[in-house]
Amino acid sequence: MRPLFYCCRVSCRDAKIRPVRSGSSRTKQHKRACGLPGRRVSDDRNLWLRPLDALWTVALLALLAGCRVAPTTKVWRAQDFTVRAGELHRLAVLPFRDGAPPRGVLWWLGRPFVWLGRLVSLNFDAPPPTSSETAVTLRTLLVARLQGEAVSIVNPSMVDQTLAALPADFDRRDHAALARALDVDGVITGELRAVGASYWLFSTHRELVGEVQLHCGSDGATVFTAFVRVDDSAGIDHGPTGFLSLVAVPLAALDSGPYTSMAIAWADEVGQALLGNAQPDRARARPTITSLSVDAPYRPLREGDRIIVTIEGSAGAEANFDLGTLHREIPMAVDTEAPAGRSRYRGFYTVRAGDRIDRAPVIARLAQPSGGTVSRRSDRLIDIPTD
Amino acid sequence: MLFAPMRSSLSASLLGLCLLCACAASNRARQLTADAALPVHVAVLPPAGGDLPPELAACLRAEVGNAFELRGYVKYDDGWVDQRLAQAGLRPWQSDWLPVDESMSAFGRMYGIDGLVFLEDFAVGNINSFVYNERSLTGRFRVLDTRAGRSTWIFDVGSSEAGGALLQSGQIFDAVADSLDDVEVRFRALAGELALAAAEQLPRSASTDAIGRRPEVRGVQGRSDAAAGTVEVVVEGTPDCRAFASLPGSTGRYPLSEAAPGRYVGTLAAPSPPMAVVAVLRDRIGASSKVFTASLAASASGGSR
Numbered sequence: 001m002r003p004l005f006y007c008c009r010v011s012c013r014d015a016k017i018r019p020v021r022s023g024s025s026r027t028k029q030h031k032r033a034c035g036l037p038g039r040r041v042s043d044d045r046n047l048w049l050r051p052l053d054a055l056w057t058v059a060l061l062a063l064l065a066g067c068r069v070a071p072t073t074k075v076w077r078a079q080d081f082t083v084r085a086g087e088l089h090r091l092a093v094l095p096f097r098d099g100a101p102p103r104g105v106l107w108w109l110g111r112p113f114v115w116l117g118r119l120v121s122l123n124f125d126a127p128p129p130t131s132s133e134t135a136v137t138l139r140t141l142l143v144a145r146l147q148g149e150a151v152s153i154v155n156p157s158m159v160d161q162t163l164a165a166l167p168a169d170f171d172r173r174d175h176a177a178l179a180r181a182l183d184v185d186g187v188i189t190g191e192l193r194a195v196g197a198s199y200w201l202f203s204t205h206r207e208l209v210g211e212v213q214l215h216c217g218s219d220g221a222t223v224f225t226a227f228v229r230v231d232d233s234a235g236i237d238h239g240p241t242g243f244l245s246l247v248a249v250p251l252a253a254l255d256s257g258p259y260t261s262m263a264i265a266w267a268d269e270v271g272q273a274l275l276g277n278a279q280p281d282r283a284r285a286r287p288t289i290t291s292l293s294v295d296a297p298y299r300p301l302r303e304g305d306r307i308i309v310t311i312e313g314s315a316g317a318e319a320n321f322d323l324g325t326l327h328r329e330i331p332m333a334v335d336t337e338a339p340a341g342r343s344r345y346r347g348f349y350t351v352r353a354g355d356r357i358d359r360a361p362v363i364a365r366l367a368q369p370s371g372g373t374v375s376r377r378s379d380r381l382i383d384i385p386t387d
Numbered sequence: 388m389l390f391a392p393m394r395s396s397l398s399a400s401l402l403g404l405c406l407l408c409a410c411a412a413s414n415r416a417r418q419l420t421a422d423a424a425l426p427v428h429v430a431v432l433p434p435a436g437g438d439l440p441p442e443l444a445a446c447l448r449a450e451v452g453n454a455f456e457l458r459g460y461v462k463y464d465d466g467w468v469d470q471r472l473a474q475a476g477l478r479p480w481q482s483d484w485l486p487v488d489e490s491m492s493a494f495g496r497m498y499g500i501d502g503l504v505f506l507e508d509f510a511v512g513n514i515n516s517f518v519y520n521e522r523s524l525t526g527r528f529r530v531l532d533t534r535a536g537r538s539t540w541i542f543d544v545g546s547s548e549a550g551g552a553l554l555q556s557g558q559i560f561d562a563v564a565d566s567l568d569d570v571e572v573r574f575r576a577l578a579g580e581l582a583l584a585a586a587e588q589l590p591r592s593a594s595t596d597a598i599g600r601r602p603e604v605r606g607v608q609g610r611s612d613a614a615a616g617t618v619e620v621v622v623e624g625t626p627d628c629r630a631f632a633s634l635p636g637s638t639g640r641y642p643l644s645e646a647a648p649g650r651y652v653g654t655l656a657a658p659s660p661p662m663a664v665v666a667v668l669r670d671r672i673g674a675s676s677k678v679f680t681a682s683l684a685a686s687a688s689g690g691s692r
Binding site: 087088089090092137140141143144147148149152153154155156157158159161162165182183185260261264265268318320324325326327328329330331333347348349350352353354355356357358359360361363375377 | 433441449450452453456457458459460461462466469470472473474476477478479480575576579580582583586592596597598599600601631633637638639640641642643644645646647652653654656658665667669672673674675677678
């Protein structure tokens with residue numbers, strides 16, 4: 001069977017294709033083949049059209065890919081280093097160093113042309129942030145990305161306050177000493193390597209490059225490094241354009257761009273690399289939950305009662321459940337007694353003194369190591385009244 | 388009469404300019420009320436009254452909380468706040484969970500929270516027609532001063548982006564990529580941009596604390612029940628925290644309940660009798676204790692690492 005894209009494109013543009021009366025046997029054959037009404041394609045053309053089609057497809061995909069904010073990541077981690085939910089690391093993210101190269105003479109000389117380009121292309125976007133502003137934004141976004149149940153990130157304002165109070169002769173390159181001063185298990189340092197745009201006649205390439213390192217609090221050793229580059233572009237590689245736009249759009253792009261989006265993509269990439277599957281990437285393929293059952297006494301629960309939660313769904317995932325918002329991410333284990341061919345997970349919670357919840361659902365969750373996650377809420381509501 | 392064609396072309400030009408301006412992403416954080424200083428210690432509550440999917444709601448909450456931290460405020464840990472809301476008999480898992488301000492002020496005072504940040508009526512908008520695409524995230528956040536019992540700061544916030552073939556000067560590949568983009572990822576980015584815009588509007592806190600003491604685990608006891616495949620764990624430590632226990636090397640951790648001030652209890656699943664148990668505390672501002680590993684053979688003491 002031919003791919004759908006191939007059939008449609010050829011039937012639309014090939015002048016040698018002879019229209020075939022609707023209802024003829026060949027048309028019916030074609031309908032069966034690709035599911036669309038169409039015209040007959042002469043078989044001798046298929047041989048030389050295939051490489052050309054592949055070329056077109058590759059070119060189109062490359063152009064589409066070029067239009068997206070795309071990160072490139074290089075990660076190194078020490079052997080055995082991983083963020084485990086059971087070992088709640090307390091980390092401090094230090095202010096990022098601004099290591100971006102300063103703007104050269106050419107940048108200043110090009111200003112009038114850039115402004116003219118903005119005027120011609122009616123580009124009234126805000127100018128790009130300075131490198132020092134970008135460094136602050138990257139740190140802020142990274143803190144937001146990492147903060148969660150898996151790691152404990154110290155309030156950055158508190159970090160700044162404590163750093164400001166350190167003695168003047170304190171060696172800030174000694175990460176173990178810094179960790180002791182900040183009372184944390186590890187410190188994250190970061191550096192903005194580059195932010196800005198480069199001009200290539202009919203196209204402008206923007207980039208945001210930053211590096212992050214995690215240092216162990218006990219000996220100062222580096223246990224994790226991520227180097228992330230986020231690219232974006234504007235100009236002819238984004239599709240057909242008029243003569244004026246051909247010149248003006250890339251010029252205008254030198255002085256504007258989606259730098260905030262690029263910074264968010266950068267922080268997402270670093271967060272994903274550091275936390276691994278501790279914080280799943282929602283953009284990836286999701287597992288499925290086919291059934292959820294909650295087994296508990298049908299009455300208000302009291303101390304000692306047990307809530308047993310069972311789900312069926314995708315194999316090879318990590319499962320947990322929430323009891324309303326009283327307790328989150330209670331682990332579930334693979335049920336080894338499940339029938340062959342079915343993946344079942346089971347977990348429980350024993351009600352304790354001090355627990356209280358009012359008609360709360362159980363929210364079960366499956367997360368795949370590759371990053372996808374899915375959750376499902378129970379119809380059964382749990383009631384734990386006060387003692 | 389002579390000016391009629393000029394007027395129509397002027398209108399067309401203005402319309403074109405408006406469309407082109409709309410092509411860019413826009414963020415707004417408009418302050419509606421500000422009649423007192425913001426409390427230094429705040430808790431950001433789960434969104435109420437909107438139609439956000441749970442994951443986006445959690446993301447927005449984290450981003451807004453981070454905006455407050457960025458400006459020097461001390462934010463209470465979201466998990467700790469949610470647990471206290473549940474214990475107070477509230478239902479933050481529902482979209483319309485928020486009670487009247489008097490009740491919330493009482494809640495805040497009971498748990499020592501000076502300022503409660505409400506995320507109200509947040510809604511997402513999504514038009515994806517290839518010709519014109521628009522995604523938006525709008526809502527309001529309000530700060531309730533629990534000591535004064537009234538709302539002192541109200542912000543109208545929104546973030547949007549528009550695209551599509553109509554607005555992207557015929558750059559067809561941009562329009563296609565924009566139409567195919569993952570909507571969830573785009574909304575998360577909008578939440579981040581919205582929070583950054585809001586952070587610019589917040590005044591810097593006048594009195595930022597230095598890093599305080601971490602909570603401390605003083606002892607862990609474990610009793611293994613091989614027949615039931617469970618371990619009963621008791622952790623002694625700093626009161627008013629959330630406590631977690633796990634088995635060494637395992638994924639996930641079990642939450643414990645605070646049965647008495649500073650005494651946390653819970654039951655862990657253990658397919659085979661474990662040799663040790665790991666415990667950690669997390670306090671109201673999210674600071675975690677050092678990990679405490681206790682040997683179950685000794686059953687009454689352990690060593691921290």
